[in-house]
Amino acid sequence: MTAPDPGSDHEVAAAVAAEAGHLLVEVRADRADLEGRDLKDHGDRVAHERILALLTAWRPDDAVLSEEGSDDVARVTADRVWIVDPLDGTREFSERPRDDWAVHVALWERGALVAGAVGLPARDLVLRMDRPEALPARPDGPVRLAVSRSRPPEFVAALAERLGAELVPMGSAGVKAMAVLDGTVDAYVHAGGQYEWDSAAPVAVATGYGLAPTRVDGSPLQYNREDPYLPDLVVARPEVLDEVRAALDALADDAHA
Ligand SMILES: Nc1ncnc2c1ncn2[C@@H]1O[C@H](COP(=O)(O)O)[C@@H](OP(=O)(O)O)[C@H]1O
C-alpha cells in the first residue's frame, strides 16, 4: 500500500527519493546472488517502478520523464513534469560497498525546476532544494574539481591543467554535484554527454543552496525539451565561479582559434 500523500511538491520529491533509496539499499544487501550487469539492471528497474508507483499515486496528473521509462513526447506540452533518474551512478551501485550513487527526483513546472531532491542512500542522506545548508568554508589551496571516475572527459583534464586544479574522481552526477554542496570539492564540470535526468535534481538542489549552475558555455540549463540530451554542466561554489568561467571561456577560445 502507498503511504499518504506527503504534502507539498518538495515533500513528494524528498519522500520519493528516500523510498527508492531504501529499496535500493535493501536490494543491494538482500540480492547477494546478483552482480555486475544483473545487479545494475535490477536496481534500475525496481527503483524506477517504485518511483512511478509513488508519483502515480501522489501526483496522478503530472507527466514523468525517467531514464528507465519509455518517453512519451506528450510531456513536452505538459505543465508539470517529474524528471527522475532512479539510479544514477549505476556502475558504482554494482560495486559493493561503494557509496557514490544516487537517486534523482526533480519537478519541472512551466520552464523552471521548482522542487528537487537527491538521495544518497548508501550515506543515508537526502539533500533537498527547499532545505539548503550553508556551504562549509573553502580551504586554501588549488581548486578541487569533481570528475567521473570511470570516464573522465578529456575536456575536464584540460580545464584542470589550465586552472592548476586537482581532480577528485567519483561516480554519479548527483554525488559530484552534492560534493560541491558539502565542501568536498569546489566545482563539478562535465562535458561530452549526459541527459536531463542526470542533472535536473542535482541542479534543483544546487540552485536551492544558492548556486547558479549553467551549461559549459554559460547559457542556461533548459529542461523538458523534446530531446532530453543535455551534454554539459557547470556547478561551482561562488568563490571559484569567476575563475572557472574564465578558464572555460579561454578553452573555448582556444578551440575556435
Ligand atoms: N558521455 C556520456 N554520455 C552519456 N551519459 C553520460 C556520459 N558521461 C556520463 N554520463 C551519465 O552521467 C551519470 C554520471 O556519470 P559518471 O559517474 O561517469 O560521472 C551516469 O548516469 P547513470 O549512472 O544513471 O547511467 C552516466 O551514464
Ligand SMILES: [Mg+2]
Ligand atoms: Mg544518470
